[in-house]
Amino acid sequence: xxxxxLLSYGDAGWGDEILSGIWVTISLGLATLPFGLLxxxxxxxxxxxxxxxxxxxxxxxxxxxxxxxELLTLFIVFxxxxxLGNFLFQKVFGINIEINSFVAGMIALGFVFSxxxxxxxxxxxxxxxxxxxxxxxxxxxxxxQTMRLIILPQxxxxxxxxxxxxxxxxxKETSLVSxxxxxxxxxxxxxxxxxxxxxxxxxxxxxxxxxALTFLSSVGLxxxxxxxxxGEVR
Amino acid sequence: MSEAYVASEMISSRPxxxxxxxxxxxxxxxxxxxxxxxxxxxxxxxxxxLITSYDPAQIEKYGPRYFDGFLTTLKLVAISVTIxxxxxxxxxxxxxxSNKILRGFSFGYIYFFRGTPLLAQLxxxxxGFGSFRSFxxxxxxxxxxxxxxxxxxxxxxxxxAAYQAEILRGxxxxxxxxxxxxxxxxxxxxxxxxxxIILPQALIVALRPYGNxxxxxxxxxxVVSIITIFDLMGHTRRAFSQTLDYQxxxxxxxxxLIVVEVMRRLWDILEHRLTRHLRR
Numbered sequence: 001x002x003x004x005x006l007l008s009y010g011d012a013g014w015g016d017e018i019l020s021g022i023w024v025t026i027s028l029g030l031a032t033l034p035f036g037l038l039x040x041x042x043x044x045x046x047x048x049x050x051x052x053x054x055x056x057x058x059x060x061x062x063x064x065x066x067x068x069x070e071l072l073t074l075f076i077v078f079x080x081x082x083x084l085g086n087f088l089f090q091k092v093f094g095i096n097i098e099i100n101s102f103v104a105g106m107i108a109l110g111f112v113f114s115x116x117x118x119x120x121x122x123x124x125x126x127x128x129x130x131x132x133x134x135x136x137x138x139x140x141x142x143x144x145q146t147m148r149l150i151i152l153p154q155x156x157x158x159x160x161x162x163x164x165x166x167x168x169x170x171x172k173e174t175s176l177v178s179x180x181x182x183x184x185x186x187x188x189x190x191x192x193x194x195x196x197x198x199x200x201x202x203x204x205x206x207x208x209x210x211x212a213l214t215f216l217s218s219v220g221l222x223x224x225x226x227x228x229x230x231g232e233v234r
Numbered sequence: 235m236s237e238a239y240v241a242s243e244m245i246s247s248r249p250x251x252x253x254x255x256x257x258x259x260x261x262x263x264x265x266x267x268x269x270x271x272x273x274x275x276x277x278x279x280x281x282x283x284l285i286t287s288y289d290p291a292q293i294e295k296y297g298p299r300y301f302d303g304f305l306t307t308l309k310l311v312a313i314s315v316t317i318x319x320x321x322x323x324x325x326x327x328x329x330x331x332s333n334k335i336l337r338g339f340s341f342g343y344i345y346f347f348r349g350t351p352l353l354a355q356l357x358x359x360x361x362g363f364g365s366f367r368s369f370x371x372x373x374x375x376x377x378x379x380x381x382x383x384x385x386x387x388x389x390x391x392x393x394x395a396a397y398q399a400e401i402l403r404g405x406x407x408x409x410x411x412x413x414x415x416x417x418x419x420x421x422x423x424x425x426x427x428x429x430x431i432i433l434p435q436a437l438i439v440a441l442r443p444y445g446n447x448x449x450x451x452x453x454x455x456x457v458v459s460i461i462t463i464f465d466l467m468g469h470t471r472r473a474f475s476q477t478l479d480y481q482x483x484x485x486x487x488x489x490x491l492i493v494v495e496v497m498r499r500l501w502d503i504l505e506h507r508l509t510r511h512l513r514r
Contacts, residue, residue, distance in 0.1 A: 046266075046269075049262050049266070050262070051260075051262045051263055051265075051266040052266070053263070053266030053267055053269065053270045054262055054265060054266035054269065055266075056270060057266065057269035057270050057272075057273050058269075060273055063491075063495070064491065066494075067453075067490060067491045067494035067495060068453070068487055068490055068491065068494075069452075069453040069454070069455075069456035069467065069490055070453065070456075071456040071457060071459075071467060072456055072467060072470075072483065072486055072487055072490060075471075075474075075483055076483050076484075076487060079474075079480060079483065080480065080483075083480055168349075172349075172350065172351040172352075173351070175351035175353045175354060176351075176353065176457075178353070179460060186351070186353060186354060186357070190357065193357075193361060193362075197365075198365075199357075199361035199362045199364070199365045200358070200361075200362035200363065200365050200366070203354065203357045203358040203361060203362040204358055204362060206350075206354045206357070206358075207346070207350045207354050207355070207358055210349060210350040210351055210354055211345070211346065211349045211350055214349040214350075215349070
């Protein structure tokens with residue numbers, strides 16, 4: 001009972017702090033997702049394109065961000081942006097700026113996410129029959145229209161399982177931003193554990209929170225997958 | 235009447251149409267050129283940065299530490315992947331077993347370790363379980379739970395065991411049923427069937443995911459630096475906190491990229507060699 005009161009809402013317990021931590025985790029994941037998806041899609045287009053220069057630069061990007069540990073990427077983006085930003089701003093405006101750890105986390109995780117997402121999109125592109133492009137061209141659709149009306153709807157269906165997996169990975173990786181000072185679930189529970197000297201309680205709570213988040217996500221993703229596949233004959 | 239369908243005059247010959255314009259500057263080309271130029275610029279900037287901030291005293295001081303950390307990282311990954319592989323066998327079997335309790339237990343195990351961040355697992359084991367000091371002292375395991383290195387090994391082994399169990403299960407399920415039936419019709423015992431017929435075929439399917447898992451472990455192992463283990467990342471963070479020099483991170487990135495790329499190439503060669511009988 002005494003332990004449970006530690007989790008209560010308000011001044012005495014840690015409930016409200018932990019809830020705000022959960023909110024940070026979720027919002028970081030949701031903020032990274034569109035950015036990573038878009039970048040990943042363009043990376044896949046670049047690797048698929050006929051221009052060797054685009055292929056090479058997209059491949060350099062994915063090789064770097066799939067090869068670096070996420071934690072290191074986070075530090076490189078966080079401190080790199082700080083040094084570069086300070087350097088530029090001091091030259092131009094003569095002021096110091098502070099890089100938001102949320103934005104740094106979003107950029108770093110988005111880079112990593114997009115590198116993996118480009119792989120998913122690439123294999124999805126391979127699953128689309130060449131005849132689809134030829135048919136679209138026979139109908140006189142422009143390249144942009146072909147992509148938007150013909151390819152993308154099929155691509156989403158093919159890429160969804162891989163992207164769902166990446167979302168679950170992303171959700172877990174948001175825990176790393178606690179290291180650069182963002183008050184996410186792990187950081188808040190860590191502080192609570194240190195203050196209350198109940199590390200087992202708070203860290204197992206953190207694990208349960210992540211389990212709940214992944215469980216809810218997988219339920220939601222299953223729903224989305226069903227919606228996307230509703231046109232298919234079973 | 236039929237005359238309407240007969241051509242009465244020839245179409246006079248026209249000059250051939252102008253050659254289709256080959257666009258020299260498509261959007262893709264411009265974008266590609268821009269991105270290549272910016273990569274080259276970034277590379278040059280990086281090299282200039284590394285040269286201008288080159289300091290032999292620091293290289294001499296931190297170089298051996300980085301190498302030491304690099305070896306620690308490799309050791310951590312090698313040991314935990316091996317232990318994880320051994321652990322994954324019973325878990326994968328539990329997951330496929332007809333016994334409800336075994337199945338439920340291994341499902342729960344896999345769900346827990348795949349559903350929570352490695353960082354949270356590490357904290358739970360190191361700080362959480364480490365807080366029951368008197369209990370561990372009573373059972374004589376305090377030396378184990380006190381030591382960050384052994385906890386790191388434990389949590390990494392448990393974590394990768396869950397992932398490897400799923401890889402193994404997927405690969406075993408992938409072996410056609412006829413292989414089991416054929417072995418049964420030859421009268422082979424279950425053990426022989428599994429180790430001589432099913433597992434070799436399953437491992438070939440599992441080769442690629444295993445390679446990915448090892449690379450993920452190399453990258454994931456950077457997290458142990460947070461519980462005060464001096465792996466490559468740990469030494470990097472200490473070097474940064476002592477010098478506040480950004481190049482410490484650049485060198486770590488180069489180290490990690492080399493490890494991962496070398497591993498990937500080696501794994502490609504290994505796969506090429508092991509699947510040579512499957513190629514036509």
